[in-house]
Amino acid sequence: MQQSDEALRKQLAVWWAIWNKAEVVLREIEKRANSEFLPIVGPEKGQVIAETIRKAKPKRVLEVGTLIGYSAILMGKELDNDAQVITIEIHAEEAETAEENIRKADIPAKVEVITGDAIQVIPELTGCFDFVFIDAEKTEYLDYLQLVEDKLREGSIIVADNAGIFANQMKNYLDYVRTSGKYRSKYVPVGVDGIEISVKT
Known part of the structure; x- marks a missing residue:
């Protein structure tokens, strides 16, 4: 039992070190975003996304719109070391900046950054995704979703950012996830904005 307790303490220390390193990088990105007006999700929405990831425990995550890696790190630090983020x-x-930030964060999940237009990249991806986070060109959200739809399982979660302040630009997407019958979907307000969380049925 003593050995088991010691092993647990060591594992907890490793997890804390990983989590803390990632948090330091996230704070650095937040400072840069504030000074350069970069549209990252930020800590408030980040908390909602991280909580959703923790509950869902996805093994394969797709993110559309990396920017400089904030949300990839945010999600990746909540995942097990056998999980993957594309x-x-x-x-x-x-x-390139995102790759550097992700390396510095040293998160357990494997993260692959692909440079390209998601409209062209998504059809080339193989395998299924348990979780999709969309934060890119607002008028193309529905295109991204429909391109990845055949790679989703029942229960796969899709989180769409800016569903409050850009609701008009995202209207076709929001109508689709709310009325197509393919998803259970809800809007979650966060500050002056919000996210749409949809679950594949």
Whole structure:
């Protein structure tokens, strides 16, 4: 029992070190985002997303819109070391910065940053996804979803950012997840904005 307790303490210390390193990088990105007006999800929405990830325990995550890696790190630090995050960023410079930030965060999940247009990249991806986070071109949210739809399982979760302040631009997406019968969907307000969380039925 004593050995087991010691092993548990060591494992907890490892988890804490990983979590803390990622948190330091997240705070650095938040500071940069504030000074450079970068549209990251931020800590408030981040908390909701992290909680959703913790409850769902996905093994395979797709992110559309990496920017400089904030949400990839946020999600990745909540995942087990056998989980995978594939994140797509259209701009090469931002994708490169994201890769650097993800390396610094040293999160347990495997994160692959793909540089390219998600409209072209998603059809080339193989396998299924348990969780999808969309935070890219608002008028193309429905396109992204429909491209990945055949890679979703029953119970897969789709989180769409900016469903409050950009509701008009996302109207076709929001109508689809709320009325197509393919999803159970709800809007979660966070501050002045919100996210749409949809579950594949």
